[in-house]
Amino acid sequence: MAEKSGVAGSRGGLFGAGGRFKGGTDPIMEKFNESINFDKRMWAQDLRGSVAYAKAIEKVGILTAEESSTIVTGLEKVHAEWASDSFVLKPGDEDIHTANERRLTEIIGPLGGKLHTGRSRNDQVATDTRLWIVEAERDILKDMATLLHAASEFSREHIDVLMAGYTHLQPAQPIRFAHWLMSHMAALMRDAERLKELIPRANQCPLGSGALAGNAFGVDREFLAQELGFEGVTSNSLDSVCDRDFVAEFLMWHALMLTHLSQFAEDLIINNMLKCVDMDDAYATGSSLMPQKKNPDALELLRGKAGVALGRSVGLMATLKGLPRAYNKDLQEDKIPMFDAVDTVKDCLAIATGVIVTMRPNPKMLMKALCPEMLATDLADYLVRRGVPFRETHHISGACVRLAEEQEVSIDTLTLEQLQNIDSRFEEDVLKVWDYVASVERKSSIGGTSKARVLEQVENCIVFAETL
Secondary structure: OOOOOOOOEOOOOOOOOOOOOOOOEOHHHHHHHOOHHHHHHHHHHHHHHHHHHHHHHHHOOOOOHHHHHHHHHHHHHHHHHHHOOOOOOOOOOOOHHHHHHHHHHHHHOHHHHHOOOOOOHHHHHHHHHHHHHHHHHHHHHHHHHHHHHHHHHHHHHOOOOEEEEEEOOEEEEEEEHHHHHHHHHHHHHHHHHHHHHHHHHHOEEOOOOOOOOOOOOOOOHHHHHHHHOOOEEOOOHHHHHHOOHHHHHHHHHHHHHHHHHHHHHHHHHHHHHOOOEEOOHHHOEOOOOOOOOOEOHHHHHHHHHHHHHHHHHHHHHHHHOOOOOOOOHHHHHHHHHHHHHHHHHHHHHHHHHHHHHHOEEOHHHHHHOOOHHHHHHHHHHHHHOOOOOHHHHHHHHHHHHHHHHHHOOOHHHOOHHHHHHHOOOOOHHHHHHOOHHHHHHHOOOOOOOOHHHHHHHHHHHHHHHOOO
């Protein structure tokens, strides 16, 4: 039977009897308030921050060299317990900070109580979160590099495969399959650039800001930043403890990146339905009723994750918009969406990479999707090369399309006589227009679908991936 909500519980090691509070907390409130079940993921970052802070308060005389060494040794023992999965959480471990401090004190005695001198959980959690997200962002860049490299090699392998290009989901112009794949990589390259730009803003040290007003013992914040690998220190102590821009930016970033993966997935779902691309069994599932089904569930899940990602981003922004200065407990709500976002991004990148390297384009079906009407622009360009203004050739080519439709024939079967009845400037070599390979090879400007330009895009993507 559940405990009655009126029964008071303990307040843990931070707020025990004899301090500000006379009674214990409501057990429901205790559970409602704690964050240890999710912020324990930052155990390593929390211990790194504590080691650096012990050294910093030694520098200003709060700790002796011997005391500092004892604390650091104790923190290393706590680290070893977490690393070996032998750390035991106890009642009162409200969050990762109190859990680590409680265990440190158990190991080294009352001396552990000196570590928090001048430090608040406000600047502590801000430090832990920044350290954690920067590390996660750097790991994600490595995952993106793997995906970009895999897609580039796949594109090079299938460089000669042609496919139909679409606008408005209507047949538009022939392109290379590799050109299509690299178009999605272009979006992910922008995403990687944006993520790289987030890191310097996140990688600023808030430690030494105290609860809000600063540190009363003159700790060297630049020393702390250097010890922890930050690129600099935050400029204002009030802002330092409540700034979650770096979390909000990452959530916005992950929503956009997963939107790009969703678009890639949708394209593949359509091509899979048309039998133009075969998905590997490793990324498909069956039906509980229909034996013949092979569903592209990996792609559908990639598509679905983008909507949830947008919800995370909007949710945190809604939490932040009404907060006064400085720290408020609402900010505890940044952790779950942040952790979930990182996990989702890493999973999606791994799945997308696996899908790409195992999928099999079907050249026969991809060619079948091509139709001569896709070369209507090439027909117009034929006359442009003979000095006819494009606006005029556009109408002429359109008349040819209409004639073919009226006669219910393919445009490439129109005779030279029929074409010349529409415009006398068509000559016998116009019949060479109906060549898909020639069409794609004419698109030879930077970024185009000619073989040389697509291979150029592939090489540029590989070089970019190596910078991540």
